[in-house]
Amino acid sequence: MTLRHRPWEEAADFQIGLKPIAPGDWLEGGEADPAARKDTLIAAYRGLVWAETEDSRPAQAEVWEMVEAALGPAPRPPDLPPLYAAARRVPDDLCLMEKRDGQWRLTALSLSAGSFFTAEQVIGRSLAELHGPVTGFAERFLARVQRIFEGLRPELVLERRNWTLLNSAALHTPTSGPIRSRIGEIDPAQAGDVLNLRVERQTLRRLPRTGGALFTIRVWLAPLDSLRDDPDRLAAFARAWGAATPELRAYKRFDLYDDLVEAFLRGSQSR
Template sequence: MTALPHSPWAEAGGDFTIGLRPIPEAAWLEGGEAEPAGRKDRLLRRHPELVWGERPGSRTAQAEALELVRAAVGAAAADGQPPLLAAARAVPDDLCLMEKVDGAWRLTALSLCAPSFFTAADALGKSLAELHDPVDGFSSRFLRRVERIFDALRPGLILERRNWTVVNSGELFTPHAAPIRARIADIRPQDAGRILHLRVERQTLRRLPRTDGALFTIRIWRAPLESLAGEPERLAAFARAWRTARPDFRNYKGFASYDTLVEAFLRAQGESYSVNGV
């Protein structure tokens, strides 16, 4: 069983953090998928409004994003496609173009083929504040800091952050939460480790020097919860993060729906501490 390359629950625990750190350009895109274009093309044919969107006037910045991706991985020319879409077909990551419009950073184009409960139609044109409105406490705790990071982002600097959740699906394409969470009641506790999955987002942010936009990437990694069984340190860190997560973090992630199942898995692995601390 392949282990996840990142374990953000061990780094940030069960809380929202900005957690941005600089990385070298050589580490920008992680790869790890042989043919991302095939997967993304199928989704574009079936669900175009869910996985792709662009606003008028964004093509110039899209073209600059394509240049950066081409320099990193050898992406093909656009060949009549929107440039950001061509760039996204060359990498496993979802690509989001942010531009400052009327004083606010807004999402002006995106390819979104591994969404975590949102869609391109939902997100296109929204500001940073609007995009993060569902996150409890984001406006009061983080919004101004994130806006300053976007404003101050200098060319050549690439920032990375990671976050995590648990969901009862191993699929990459999860635009809607309701049909997935409707199946939680059917999961037997003894099957929790196999059916519940850790879903890790690795995100990067970099400036587009000529157009002054910003390119935000999202790479999804996932593995069944039982993948932690052979990694005692990662398992213990996950148990601590799960059991000590802040209420706003738990609420946003929907952890209450999984408590019984996750605790059954943890106890089966020898982590015999209950969610109530007993």
Template sequence: MSYAPSSFRPLPFEQGPPRFDVGLAPIEPHAWLMPDDQAHWIGPKNQLMDAEPDAVFASITGSMPGQIEAAALVASACGQSFDPGEPPLFAASRLVSDDLVLMEMRDGAWTNTALCLCSPTFFSAHEAIGKSLFGLHRPVPGGDPGLGGRISRVFSLLRDELVLERHNWTVQWRDARYTPDGGPLRAAAAAAGLEEGREALHVRVERQTIRRLPETGAVLFTIRIRLYRLADLLGETALAQAFQQAWYEAGPEVRAYKKWESLERHVAALLGDYARNP
């Protein structure tokens, strides 16, 4: 089997605009969670978990066996142990920068039964809990039933020890990781002057993985967030050209779903600076 490389700086805009497809590729199992290149987030993440546990964690009845298996797998990958006094998925999430989402078959559909979500890209743990893949992907263009159905088939056909990875991207205002609601960021961008964009515009990359849990048959979905200041990326000619092409090639359905309206003038100004001073 050939494995996709797991780069420490994956920039998916190099492959074009955001795409609403499955896009999963196998990676080496040892590259699943370690090394954790975003480990600097673990400390602030734990502080957030201590301060707002009910906001970042949710579970439904019957998820405990899957949580226990998922937590054991994460702890083993990290070479650590988790606190047995906390919900297992919550405790395991303390060990890695990644958010952890447990998916299990319920009433014939893959359903979110537990999750710890500390770096959400504009949705909350309580919006996701109990939803099927179809419900989770309903807001995505073509997501329900199309994309949801394709991902469901992937989940159902997963083999033990196989780890699949994909990357997604967007642009956001400022560098916050805990963003359950994108409204305040969009409002800040709408009110900001163009001179603020150089510091505030960031590319947000989601690194997502899935793997099957052999004992329970559940699927563990992980999300690792990486943030890059857009102005820094535009300082590299090849990246600047790739981003500019991907940004302007993104269609209206992509722009609407990503809610880029408040960012358009800021990105255009920054790209204009790049064009004048490549």
């Protein structure tokens, strides 16, 4: 997998960073058969990768229509929830947000590449509850994000990008324990091969008919070693790692990887 995005070059702190893009650029693609990957996961771990509330089916059906409009018509399996049927056509995870009791809440999601959370953990949560783990989110960003959701126009597609570093090449990472427990086993000389840049490309758009909002998450992965081929990209990563704010480092647990990243950077300089 080749990284299409380099968000570490944009900011050293957590940012909302939502920017408008052309509707034709909404879905990036880049995976030959996402249905095969997602069907395997839902068969083995349904509660981890799929959840819905009882009243979400009308908005789910609109998501299917939006994906069909973007990718072209396709038969919809009648035995599948509409949101999951739509998710099988794209690499992205699809998260449906709807207004319930005055709060924007997650009413359905297909989560095949979750970063340390599961579908059953987050279904029904509000914006504030979903972002609770992000250090300082409520104080710095919650009101702004709520305004974005309220003011989202049907013709507008917003995009943001996010990144982290993990000692895992798996897309499906529901829990942190098994991954982080192996950090001590990593040979610093192999850090570039074992550590992976994990980039999330996210979009947000309104559902015109039902009034909900669809949040998409497309995860891209590449070994840290892939930066060696481009000195400018490598230098940008080194700057971002060193300049990351304490809040960002704490949220993403960069401290767990400091020694390994330093070994990788030293080795890159000596080549």
